[in-house]
Amino acid sequence: MTFEGEITNDFFKPIGFRESHLFFNGVPLTEDTLRIGAWGIDVSKGWCVQNRILRPDEGSHFYLSGMAKIEFHQVSKVSVSTVLYHSLEQNNDFVRTADGNKVSLSKEWATRGIPPQSPYLYRLTGMLDWPHGYCELEIHAEGPVRISFDPSRLVNVSRFFEAPQNYAYPFV
DSSP: OOEEEEOOGGGGTTEEOTTOEEEEOOOOOSSSOEEEEEESOEEEHHHHHHTTOOOOSOSSEEEESSEEEEEEOSEEEEEEEEEEBSOSSOTTOBOBOTTSOBOEEEEEEEOOSSOOSSOEEEEEEEEETTTTEEEEEEEEESSOEEEEEOGGGEEEHHHHHHOGGGTSOOOO
C-alpha cells in the first residue's frame, strides 16, 4: 500500500529531512516539476493521524525506513549547497583543503519564462546522494507539492536511534 498526499506550503513543515538521504538530480530546470527521493524522512504522529496513517506505536515522531517520492510543481528556482564528505561510511568526515577548510559546492537553477508571482520557499537539509555530502536544498515553487511512500516502513524514531544501522539508507 502506498500513501499519496499533498504537502503544499505549511503542510510541508511536519516533514523533517535532517536524518534523510536525498536523491536530487541537479540538472538545469527544463520543466517546472522537480522530483526528489528522500530515504529517512521524519514525520510527526499528529501528521500521521491527520492523514489517516494509523500507527500502533507510541511516540511523537516516526522515521521512514524507505524511500519517499516528492514532487514540487511550478518550480521557479532551485539552489543547493553541499559540504562534501570523505566517504560514505563516515558522514562526519568532511573533505578539507590544505588549510583545513571544508570543501563545499553550490549551484542555482531557475526556469525561464513567466516570473513567479509568489513562490513558497521549501528548505530541506540532509545528506545528498551525489556528490555525497551534507546539503541544504531550497526549492521555490508555486504549485502543489505531493509525497508518496509506503507507510508500513515507518518506525518509531526512538527505535531508529537505538539501532540506526537497521533502518538507515543501505549504502552497500
